[in-house]
Amino acid sequence: MEKVMDPFVGRKRELAILQQVVRFVGPELVAIYGRRRVGKTFLIQTFFSNKSLYIEIVGARKAKQPKQLFNLQKFRKKTFQKMVHPNT
Secondary structure (H helix, E strand, O other), rough: OOOOOOOOOOOOOHHHHHHHHHOOOOOOOOOOOOOOOOOOOHHHHHHHHOOOOOOOOOOOOOHHHHHHHHHHHHHHHHHHOHHHHHHH
């Protein structure tokens, strides 16, 4: 019998948080940050690959925090200004 490797080695805590977010009824925002090259992008892309919706935003390279926050706010307004929550 061939052994299948778990692609999420050492990510039990993160996976539990993501599972909790997916089960929540309503909008959620999850910010994933950390050192380079530790698998953050792989984690979210793999976890959400069979889920209904997720949006991935990557920061501007070498931009300072105020610029990053400005870009995030601009993206949020542009993307979500016309969306209506289904319970309203």
